[in-house]
Amino acid sequence: MIRLANVAHDYGGRALLTGIDLHIAPGAFHFLTGPSGAGKSTLLKLCYGELRPVQGEIELFGQSLRGMSRDALADMRRRIGVIHQDCQFLDHLTLAENVALPFVATGRPVPQTDLRELLAWVGLAGQAESLPPTLSGGERQRAALARAVIMSPEVVLADEPTGNVDAEMSQRLLSLLVELNRMGTAVMIATHDLALIRNAKAQVSARVLRIQDRTLQSAGADL
Amino acid sequence: MSTLRRNPLRALGGARQTPGFGDAGRVVPASGITSLLTGITSAVMAFLAVFALALSLSSGQLAQRWSATLSQSATLRISAPPSEIGAQTAAVLEILRTTPGITSTRVLDQDEQRALLEPWFGPDLPIESLALPRLIEIIESAGGFDAVGLRLRLASEAPGAVLDDHTRWRRPLVQAAASLRALAWFSVALIGVMMAAMITLAAGFSLAANAPVIRVLRLVGARDAFIARAFTRRFAIRALIGAALGTGLGMLAFAILPVAGESGFLTGLGFHGAGWLTPLAIPVLAALIAWAATRTAAMRVLRRES
Known part of the structure; x- marks a missing residue:
């Protein structure tokens, strides 16, 4: 679904990633790890087209990112759910409205039953009418997950989804993502939380990728 | 709680939604x-x-x-020796009568001419002794008349007649406006x-x-x-x-x-x-x-x- 071939990226001439080859297949479960500043977020952004590579080819659902129009890219976001590190909500809208935003932003009617079920699934049915700034870190992360999956995407990309929550909450988030993966959604989680990865490996066959020395390596054995 | 204050309905129903839910106009x-x-x-x-x-x-x-008020009328001036002026006036009036677009014509009499000249020469001007040109006032119909054609006819039949259709006066005023x-x-x-x-x-x-x-x-x-x-x-x-x-x-x-x-x-x-x-x-x-x-x-x- 998402394919990167010999991709390189840099910020202002300082090389960050080189020679990246990656293929996210339907139903796959990937972890992306590596030290802070190694380029995990950058790699995720390349995967959903927010950044364009300096070198190499990126294919989203069989279409080359190069030459893809802004509208086509926007439409592609319906098939890729993204959970940002800092969630990124619209603070003047309620939680339910934020979760339903992908429908509103694409001019479709909001399926109220699905929305209620989804909020119940992430355990936020009671907070539907709260404004995002009043929520705790864990609630915000679960809301971000709900927003990422409301359009039933084929792949979910999560950037440090457990960065600001305690161990119990990260377990809960992980089990939601594992559940999603069992229903057929491909998942890629960028994290440096090794405990999270170990827990996941007990529940799902996950592949662990590590960014080291600007390249992507398989890191399955040492965990 | 601040959320309760924002929407009092929530205190009653709990699951009630914000008015305008999903309204694209509210995203900003x-x-x-x-x-x-x-x-x-x-x-x-x-x-x-x-x-x-x-x-x-x-x-x-x-x-x-x-342009409307000034273009509704025109003036014809006949300058000719006293012996010919009568004949030329008659000729001009005949031409005007047969010109399409002219409603009426009127030869200004001596009293009117005196009244016109009074501001410059005073009331005692012996107008009878002067070789004044004859003035004919022309009232146009709404469609107006063909000034060029009229001038050509006048030139051949009454060489002493000069047509002034006021365009000269009207143009700068209309241009200013x-x-x-x-x-x-x-x-x-x-x-x-x-x-x-x-x-x-x-x-x-x-x-x-x-x-x-x-x-x-x-x-x-x-x-x-x-x-x-x-x-x-x-x-x-x-x-x-x-x-x-x-x-x-x-x-x-x-x-x-x-x-x-x-x-x-x-x-x-x-x-x-x-x-x-x-x-x-x-x-x-x-x-x-x-x-x-x-x-x-x-x-x-x-x-x-x-």
Whole structure:
């Protein structure tokens, strides 16, 4: 679904990633790890087209990112759910409205039953009418997950989804993502939380990728 | 809890939704000062536009009035030796009678000629002893007559006759009124340009202030057109409301403006009859300008973003 071939990226001439080859297949479960500043977020952004590579080819659902129009890219976001590190909500809208935003932003009617079920699934049915700034870190992360999956995407990309929550909450988030993966959604989680990865490996066959020395390596054995 | 205070219905039902849930117009938070300034700018510009519009309509009417009153009549002057003047006058009158477009002709008698000359020569002018030209007043029909054709006929049959159809006098006056009108229309256009500039600045500010909102909307798959629409709708509505207020005030000012004198230029300034409908176009135009300016600004920002 998402394919990167010999991709390189840099910020202002300082090389960050080189020679990246990656293929996210339907139903796959990937972890992306590596030290802070190694380029995990950058790699995720390349995967959903927010950044364009300096070198190499990126294919989203069989279409080359190069030459893809802004509208086509926007439409592609319906098939890729993204959970940002800092969630990124619209603070003047309620939680339910934020979760339903992908429908509103694409001019479709909001399926109220699905929305209620989804909020119940992430355990936020009671907070539907709260404004995002009043929520705790864990609630915000679960809301971000709900927003990422409301359009039933084929792949979910999560950037440090457990960065600001305690161990119990990260377990809960992980089990939601594992559940999603069992229903057929491909998942890629960028994290440096090794405990999270170990827990996941007990529940799902996950592949662990590590960014080291600007390249992507398989890191399955040492965990 | 603050959320309870925001929506009292929640205290009752718990699961009740915010009014306007899913309304695309709410994705951009309202910003008080920008919307107020946009409204005020639109109101002031519309108020000024009403005056410029009144000036352009009035000068247009003035030009028309001048050209209408002056073009309805013409004068024919016959200069000839006293022995021939009678015959030439008769010939001219015959020509005029058979010229299409002339309603009536009248030879000015000596008393009238004396009255015309009195301001210059006094009342005791022995007019009978002077070889004065004969004057014939021509009243045209609405369609007017062919001045060139008439001159040609006169030249061959009454060489002493000179036709003055007042075009000479009328042209500079009509030209003055026309340039006044052009100037007024130019002012209307300038006001439009200025409004576009002001709204572009306000929209630019709003887009910059809402950069995080735009980022979130892109993240969840909103197309550029949707994001731009969230801004254009807001600015167009503000401009419409502001301009409607300004236009209303401007029209009110003309409605209660004291009328100066019976005739003259100032009497014509203002709106008459159906003319009162023209300023109603100002709020619509203001909304269109705001829409276009905001859309241009939004699309520029969005394209620059990636």
